[in-house]
């Protein structure tokens with residue numbers, strides 16, 4: 001249900017589109033339908049074509065920029081490009097994470113320090129890195145909305161989620177500390193805790209497919225959530241309807257997290 005105009009005139013950067021199944025793409029479609037002007041990153045040359053094709057499906061000149069969040073120079077360049085093109089930023093969507101394969105396949109107790117560091121740098125610290133660069137552009141806009149993606153595995157020991165659960169716990173604490181720091185600038189920082197959705201990344205988590213079935217049996221709404229469900233929550237957080245909300249985790253999981 002495109003809420004036409006809900007984010008009309010807002011300029012939004014969306015980080016983490018890899019393909020049409022990405023949660024970030026669901027959010028992009030909702031913000032586009034709401035009238036926002038969008039920009040995307042692509043992590044590397046391998047993903048550039050996918051992102052280019054998706055961006056072009058939204059309109060003729062939707063910009064895409066190279067940005068691997070482990071490279072500070074690429075984050076700097078991305079925001080310099082946005083400064084030049086837009087001179088301001090209203091919305092920043094952070095929808096990216098990574099944990100090395102071995103850390104997801106093995107037992108949590110065997111997590112190696114380098115894999116822990118990689119997972120936390122990409123999945124949690126990167127929000128600080130991009131928020132710091134977004135701040136001046138959002139101040140220019142008189143405030144803004146930043147939101148990221150998290151999962152129930154941050155607060156429950158979900159079999160197989162392993163070090164990504166630790167990273168999401170750090171990400172949720174990061175949301176609170178950034179909300180406290182940036183609130184005086186009128187910049188809100190929140191997280192969407194999404195139920196499991198079949199994305200490229202999800203396929204990399206052992207036991208993922210079992211969880212989808214359990215949702216239909218146990219979630220209060222007796223169904224899985226879709227990209228569109230997440231997109232709608234993203235549109236809400238990007239819009240002024242959520243102007244009183246910051247530092248929170250918004251569950252969009254068919255109610256699953258309330259069940260024992």
Ligand SMILES: CCCCCCc1ccc(Oc2ccc(Oc3cccc(O)n3)cc2)c(O)c1
Nearest residue numbers: 097098099100101151160196201202204207208
């Ligand atoms: C057993 C847990 C099932 C529910 C998992 C729901 C979920 C699915 C996907 C999620 O996003 C990621 C992103 C990257 C990620 O790390 C990956 C992904 C593929 C390969 C790899 O080496 N690391 C793992 C999960 C996520 O945070 C949460």
